[in-house]
Amino acid sequence: MSESIYSHSLEFTVRDYECDLQGVVNNANYQHYLEHARHEYLISKGISFSRLHEEGLDLIVTRVEIDYKYPLRSHDKFVVKTGLRREGNVRLVFVQDIFRLPDKKAVIKARVTGAATRNGKPVHPGDLIERLGL
Amino acid sequence: MSESIYSHSLEFTVRDYECDLQGVVNNANYQHYLEHARHEYLISKGISFSRLHEEGLDLIVTRVEIDYKYPLRSHDKFVVKTGLRREGNVRLVFVQDIFRLPDKKAVIKARVTGAATRNGKPVHPGDLIERLGL
Amino acid sequence: MSESIYSHSLEFTVRDYECDLQGVVNNANYQHYLEHARHEYLISKGISFSRLHEEGLDLIVTRVEIDYKYPLRSHDKFVVKTGLRREGNVRLVFVQDIFRLPDKKAVIKARVTGAATRNGKPVHPGDLIERLGL
Amino acid sequence: MSESIYSHSLEFTVRDYECDLQGVVNNANYQHYLEHARHEYLISKGISFSRLHEEGLDLIVTRVEIDYKYPLRSHDKFVVKTGLRREGNVRLVFVQDIFRLPDKKAVIKARVTGAATRNGKPVHPGDLIERLGL
Numbered sequence: 001m002s003e004s005i006y007s008h009s010l011e012f013t014v015r016d017y018e019c020d021l022q023g024v025v026n027n028a029n030y031q032h033y034l035e036h037a038r039h040e041y042l043i044s045k046g047i048s049f050s051r052l053h054e055e056g057l058d059l060i061v062t063r064v065e066i067d068y069k070y071p072l073r074s075h076d077k078f079v080v081k082t083g084l085r086r087e088g089n090v091r092l093v094f095v096q097d098i099f100r101l102p103d104k105k106a107v108i109k110a111r112v113t114g115a116a117t118r119n120g121k122p123v124h125p126g127d128l129i130e131r132l133g134l
Numbered sequence: 135m136s137e138s139i140y141s142h143s144l145e146f147t148v149r150d151y152e153c154d155l156q157g158v159v160n161n162a163n164y165q166h167y168l169e170h171a172r173h174e175y176l177i178s179k180g181i182s183f184s185r186l187h188e189e190g191l192d193l194i195v196t197r198v199e200i201d202y203k204y205p206l207r208s209h210d211k212f213v214v215k216t217g218l219r220r221e222g223n224v225r226l227v228f229v230q231d232i233f234r235l236p237d238k239k240a241v242i243k244a245r246v247t248g249a250a251t252r253n254g255k256p257v258h259p260g261d262l263i264e265r266l267g268l
Numbered sequence: 269m270s271e272s273i274y275s276h277s278l279e280f281t282v283r284d285y286e287c288d289l290q291g292v293v294n295n296a297n298y299q300h301y302l303e304h305a306r307h308e309y310l311i312s313k314g315i316s317f318s319r320l321h322e323e324g325l326d327l328i329v330t331r332v333e334i335d336y337k338y339p340l341r342s343h344d345k346f347v348v349k350t351g352l353r354r355e356g357n358v359r360l361v362f363v364q365d366i367f368r369l370p371d372k373k374a375v376i377k378a379r380v381t382g383a384a385t386r387n388g389k390p391v392h393p394g395d396l397i398e399r400l401g402l
Numbered sequence: 403m404s405e406s407i408y409s410h411s412l413e414f415t416v417r418d419y420e421c422d423l424q425g426v427v428n429n430a431n432y433q434h435y436l437e438h439a440r441h442e443y444l445i446s447k448g449i450s451f452s453r454l455h456e457e458g459l460d461l462i463v464t465r466v467e468i469d470y471k472y473p474l475r476s477h478d479k480f481v482v483k484t485g486l487r488r489e490g491n492v493r494l495v496f497v498q499d500i501f502r503l504p505d506k507k508a509v510i511k512a513r514v515t516g517a518a519t520r521n522g523k524p525v526h527p528g529d530l531i532e533r534l535g536l
Contacts, residue, residue, distance in 0.1 A: 015300065015303075015304040015307075016154065016155060016303065016304070016307050016317055016318060017154055017160050017162060017300050017303055017304065019154060019155040019318075020150065020151055020153060020154065020155070021150060021153040021154070021155065021157045021208060021452055021455060022455050022460055022462075023155045023318070026151050026437075027433055027437065027463050027466070028151060028430045028431070028433035028434050028437065029430070031429055031430035031433060032283070032285050032430050035283075035284065035285055035428075035429065035430065036283040036284070036285065039283075039284050043343065048342075048343070049284055049342070050284060050287070050291070050341075050342035050343070050423055053423060053424050058424055060424075060470070060473075061429050061470055062469065062470050063467075063468065063469050063470065064429070064466070064467070064468050064470075065465075065466070065467050066465065066466050067464070067465050068462070068463055068464050068465065068466075071462075073318075074155060074316075074317070074318035075307075075311065075316070075318070149434070149437075149438040149441075150437065150438065150441050150451055150452060151434050151437055151438065153452070155318055155321060156321050156326055156328075157452070160303075161299055161303065161329050161332070162296045162297070162299035162300050162303065163296070165295055165296035165299060166296045166417070166419050169294075169295065169296065169417075169418065169419055170417040170418070170419065173417075173418050173477075177477065182476075182477070183418055183476070184289055184418060184421070184425070184475075184476035184477070187289060187290050192290055194290075194336070194339075195295050195336055196335065196336050197333075197334065197335050197336065198295070198332070198333070198334050198336075199331075199332070199333050200331065200332050201330065201331050202328070202329055202330050202331065202332075205328075207452075208450075208451070208452035209441075209445065209450070209452070284422065284423060285422055285428050285430060287422060287423040288418065288419055288421060288422065288423070289418060289421040289422070289423065289425045289476060291423045294419050296419060342423060
């Protein structure tokens with residue numbers, strides 16, 4: 001859990017409705033946690049996902065890789081740690097890992113690749129890059 | 135399960151991710167079933183919820199009342215039956231009941247009140263009323 | 269927003285994935301907020317919804333009434349306020365209202381009726397009543 | 403869309419509540435579609451995910467890789483195609499691809515790795531392998 005690769009972290013508590021009949025958080029819900037952490041990270045840089053959408057610029061996910069290490073259960077506390085790097089000209093790669101709290105047990109290791117689109121066409125993320133300090 | 139009050143019915147199968155740690159469909163998900171059934175009913179009348187939104191007219195829910203009679207479980211089949219009536223000048227009331235299949239056991243009894251808005255302001259649903267045959 | 273009828277309050281931030289194509293929080297998700305607030309309220313009284321389930325006692329919702337007053341949008345902050353009273357011998361009624369923050373605009377007015385079941389049969393909530401101070 | 407690698411296919415219609423404020427299906431919901439298709443595939447082989455859980459055997463996902471090719475929108479019809487192969491002694495790899503209907507446009511390319519656990523410990527999937535014809 002070296003801090004150096006992460007530039008943002010956000011704490012959550014598991015909500016019971018996020019658990020499925022196996023009694024653990026349903027796999028898809030981790031993508032919700034990751035998405036919310038990315039959007040809060042962007043907001044911390046002054047970038048609003050929903051406002052960008054209204055302005056015609058959509059940030060989209062083109063690929064996710066998630067390794068499920070250990071399941072979260074009812075009422076567990078956890079942190080989503082997020083780092084970001086550029087890849088090539090137009091792609092952004094979010095490194096996102098989830099750790100249970102307080103014991104820092106690894107829950108999820110994820111890599112999420114994103115791109116910017118306007119009217120469904122890929123575009124250069126432009127000044128987003130600058131605002132993200134990349 | 136008198137048919138006379140219903141004008142639309144739609145069959146579903148419970149998906150496992152809709153069940154929570156009690157092993158039954160989570161309460162909120164019944165609202166998803168009811169919403170999907172209403173939208174399919176509207177589509178059967180030539181009315182697209184998402185296209186209306188793009189045109190600036192939003193159909194919104196102002197009140198729901200749901201009696202939970204019996205829970206659905208993994209892989210259960212069920213039907214959502216929907217009826218519709220006008221109430222006053224601008225409100226639409228959907229009568230929506232869910233029955234498990236094939237035994238027709240009552241699962242949910244719901245009344246969903248809706249209205250039309252434009253830019254967040256209530257408006258007369260106009261020709262929707264006509265297209266819905268009300 | 270008189271405080272006297274509420275005994276618990278919990279703050280949230282809208283997550284973008286909770287919004288639907290109308291750009292507002294999807295109606296069903298308010299039930300998720302209400303459920304999470306009820307469970308946190310119970311936990312504050314030493315009662316774990318998931319542990320009760322493992323012990324064979326399920327707290328279930330038998331009826332919800334929700335008035336939708338004003339929609340929440342991307343990144344809005346809000347509070348769920350919860351009060352609780354007994355109704356008859358075996359029912360618990362949660363009064364749950366949602367207010368946007370910081371302006372306290374009324375978002376949702378809800379009444380959620382619950383009961384306790386063991387193996388699917390209604391049972392007296394027993395010492396839960398005492399622990400809840402009712 | 404060569405059929406040879408797939409052994410199961412399941413058709414869906416996008417439900418409006420699955421779309422987010424970008425007007426397209428939220429990324430996490432594709433995992434719900436994939437999960438439901440896997441569980442229906444298992445059921446077609448006589449294997450119930452929820453019954454296995456009650457018997458103490460859990461099928462879990464250890465890794466997902468998803469390439470998002472093209473977004474689904476309100477009311478789109480689509481098919482999830484699923485193939486399955488063994489990897490090593492204990493892992494199952496589901497090849498799952500989503501195509502929009504009727505034009506067969508590629509929407510999602512996914513690889514989902516699963517394993518069996520009992521009381522949280524990995525176990526040999528045993529006769530599941532046989533029942534799946536692997």
